[in-house]
Amino acid sequence: MTGRIYVPKDSTALSLGADEVASAIAAAGTGHAVVRTGTRGMLWLEPLVEVETPAGRVGYGPMNEADVPGVLAAIAADGAHPLCIGLVEEHRYLKSQQRLTFARVGIVDPASVADYVAHGGYEGLKSALVMAPLDVVKTVTASGLRGRGGAAFPTGIKWQTVHDQVAPQKYVTCNADEGDSGTFADRMLMEGDPLTLVEGMTIAGIAVGATQGYIYCRVEYPEAIAALRTAIAAAYAAGYLGADVCGSGRHFDLEVRVGAGAYVCGEETSMLQSLEGKRGEVRVRPPLPAIEGLFGRPTIVNNVISLASVPVILAKGAEHYKNYGVGRSMGTLPLQLAGNLKHGGLVERAFGVTLRELLYDYGGGSASGRPLKAVQVGGPLGAYVPVQHFDTPIDYEAFAAVGALVGHGGIVAFDDTADMAKLARYAFEFCAIESCGKCTPCRIGSTRGANVIDSLLAGDRPGEQRRLLDDLCETMIQGSLCGLGGMTPFPVQSALKHFPDDFAPRRRH
């Protein structure tokens, strides 16, 4: 029997043995062609092997090497096997999702331009090439897309500013320094469908008149870096990048640059410094990067998911995208379910889905079987959200109203064994390790904050320590140059507010 068998080579799948499974399938000599893809995002089922059938792709997972002979025998017979999950796209975790940005992830061969085009790829670029550049910008503005990196600034407005500048050189830069714990959407997209990002950046370049793009990817993502470089080479070879994009006469070059383990380089001005080969120290704004960015030139700085959402907006129109979502949070957001959840993974849904649906309907509750205590949304600088706020919809404004942030859509769940004082202390410790050192509130406040929590827990004049801590948080929020120092107090303050008992003086261990 022949046909295709799909085995993910996403990092998480690899960490669970996907390469060994793929080799065992190839070695079995059944005549199936093994195609390596990204992941569907049902990460507890990885490695999830999919078999092409007349009805669609049927999944088997989680697989390991030892399961391969049995599963191959099942495929040759009627397909039934204890690991069979049925038609993958009918699985309830996937079926209820609204995948716009992640439409192809887990389905296509990330290295193949032909496969990308066969699944609707480059439709957005095709539309953009016959539009006036300003109309491309206007389409992105009309879609309501806001920066998916966390700051939620309207993407089209940023593009407009760069478009309006007159300069001998402009740049499009992609912030792929996805350092937030609990987030992996950028990585999943770059590994599973990198050409969507390449296409989004090409459209951005054409819209604002930039001929050079850089993707700044963190060094912790070697598989993503390799997938991007392969995809970029394939796009050049097929004429989608270079001096004459698709014969349009437009020029766009693209290159991957690799970070070096500095969380602060996810801050846009710090990232630009790093791209210039400097220490990743935050720059004072103004001037905005859109006016004086990389090498002093007008520069778009967008997150991976923002740029990867552009092709579908151009292909299907601003209205189509905008019709998803609620209020001023339009379109979809890829949410990442992480930490102590039974069914961790990626869920792309329109804004408006609640935390409770995500944690229980998708996430299946805690992996440990214990009750959930809190979730941290939006990375290490995001607030801890207690159970009583689990009905909050994913919506930038609704989250702000409960003192939290949506950020990049990472959701880290903790069960009732979590020690919120330790987590608050960790927030300061992390800030101290990652501070670029340029501004005092962040550089010194972070270390001081960890010390004050130590004193508080040791019972050393707790009332006084508590006042000091509140004052310190306020100073960092008001006085820091960027979000690292300015937001580190958010997890601390939310832990103090919602879990005061965890901060009671305790006996030394």
Place this chain on the structure above:
Amino acid sequence: MSSVEAHEQGAVQSAIDRFGQQPGPLLVVLHAVQDALGYIPPSAIAPIAAALNLSRAEVHGVVTFYHYFRTHPPGRHVVQVCRAEACQARGGATLEAHAKARLGIDFHETTADGATTLEAVYCLGNCATGPAIRVDGRLHSGVTPARFDALVTGQESK
């Protein structure tokens, strides 16, 4: 000149020749040196500074700013343990304490026999199936203390 020094200088010169002409080349050059040698030797600073028209202080400042760059040779195996929240939510703190005790070293140290360097890392992007570690470039999920011993002991004997 020792053979080690000659090897280092060769790698540095090759990195400069290949990448020195790019816009904003310093990180690219430093990556190439570390990829080739496993570290950035102190002897790399002066030639890179001269080739890129920077001061030695600027190059040194960049090398020391970034956690990923190291200035000493690592052990034969490098073990990165994720310390971030998503792994903490799945037992990361226990794993971290175990790793240090098992190897008898702290983060950023190498065992006395030169076998293993232990590094802290803040998120490997493997947040749904933690605790996560990376051993010599290979990522692992669901690492319990027992699994850590199996993975790292397996490496030590090689």
